[in-house]
Amino acid sequence: MKTRMNFTESLNSVNTYSSKGPLSCGSRGIDFVAPDAAILDLPKWYRSNQKADYEGTSLAASQVAGSIACLLSALKANNIQYSSTMIKMALSKTAYLPDGANKLEYGNGII
Numbered sequence: 001m002k003t004r005m006n007f008t009e010s011l012n013s014v015n016t017y018s019s020k021g022p023l024s025c026g027s028r029g030i031d032f033v034a035p036d037a038a039i040l041d042l043p044k045w046y047r048s049n050q051k052a053d054y055e056g057t058s059l060a061a062s063q064v065a066g067s068i069a070c071l072l073s074a075l076k077a078n079n080i081q082y083s084s085t086m087i088k089m090a091l092s093k094t095a096y097l098p099d100g101a102n103k104l105e106y107g108n109g110i111i
Helices: 057-077 084-094
Strands: 037-041 051-055
Touching: 057 084
Parallel strands: none
Antiparallel strands: 037 051
């Protein structure tokens, strides 16, 4: 069975309903953002040639969890000791911050 997948790159933007910093305590508030929307071509057997869209925290959380799982897998495979602080630092150093992005909206960038 052949599978065809279409991938498109969207504009870098943060949803209007997303949290933004700074917090009342003075903290920046946002550490990262993650993709929270996807439009998929569904197979004919599922819903005859329709598209589905998924968005929100449920999708973003799975993106972050998958990223962290890949990182943990590599660390364990190489017998590297790690901590939650180290994981957060790795995400901070590798997140993508678009040109002109507001750090109060994007934090360290897109995971």
